[in-house]
Amino acid sequence: MVKSIFYHAGCPVCVSAEQDIVNLIGADNVEVVHIGEDRSRISEAEKAGVKSVPALLTPNGNVLHLNFGASINDLKG
Amino acid sequence: MVKSIFYHAGCPVCVSAEQDIVNLIGADNVEVVHIGEDRSRISEAEKAGVKSVPALLTPNGNVLHLNFGASINDLKG
Numbered sequence: 001m002v003k004s005i006f007y008h009a010g011c012p013v014c015v016s017a018e019q020d021i022v023n024l025i026g027a028d029n030v031e032v033v034h035i036g037e038d039r040s041r042i043s044e045a046e047k048a049g050v051k052s053v054p055a056l057l058t059p060n061g062n063v064l065h066l067n068f069g070a071s072i073n074d075l076k077g
Numbered sequence: 078m079v080k081s082i083f084y085h086a087g088c089p090v091c092v093s094a095e096q097d098i099v100n101l102i103g104a105d106n107v108e109v110v111h112i113g114e115d116r117s118r119i120s121e122a123e124k125a126g127v128k129s130v131p132a133l134l135t136p137n138g139n140v141l142h143l144n145f146g147a148s149i150n151d152l153k154g
Contacts, residue, residue, distance in 0.1 A: 004101065020135050024081065024102045058097050067142050 002059040003029055007045045009036035013069040014054040021056060021066075030056075036075060046072060079136040080106055084122045086113035090146040091131040098133060098143075107133075113152060123149060 006021055008014035018032060035042050035053065045055070049063040052071050056064045083098055085091035095109060112119050112130065122132070126140040129148050133141045 016139065017141060020137075020139050020141055023137070024106075024133075024135060029101075056101075058101060060097075060100070062093065062097050063144075064094060064097055065144050067140075 003031050004059055005031045005033055005048075005057040006054065007033050007035050007041075007050055007057065008054040009070050009075055010034055011053075011069040013067050017054040017066045017069075035072075039075075042072065042076060080108050081136055082108045082110055082125075082134040083131065084110050084112050084118075084127055084134065085131040086147050086152055087111055088130075088146040090144050094131040094143045094146075112149075116152075119149065119153060 004025065006018055008018055021030060033041050033045070035045055048057050048061070050057065050072055052065055053069050053075070054066045056066065058064065081102065083095055085095055098107060099109075110118050110122070112122055125134050125138070127134065127149055129142055130146050130152070131143045133143065135141065
């Protein structure tokens, strides 16, 4: 199975959502990417359709935006 | 394991998110509730902290608000 990717930026809302997602779908099924620290992956996230974090990119290419934490544009500044 | 509950109101955004969630965590692990049709469960959803749909109530009581579809207040009107 292709992994989901959970993009976040370290905010409290992100961390809480991360724990929920990992609990629900299993740590082995999701790659967690901190785009506040790993800034080279911001453009990858944008290309996938991520508008805000936290967000979950599913294996079929859909993006689920979770409890709004931060706009991806604010992370690029 | 206690099931998660996915609250939605039948909107296209809700249906798309529902499919993703069911694929990710498995149909057996989530109860799907259409609060546009089953209006008696709106107050239950509100009490759990649901502010908009689609939303996923996790087994530990957290609410993940997904891609914004509709405010729960708009559903009560």
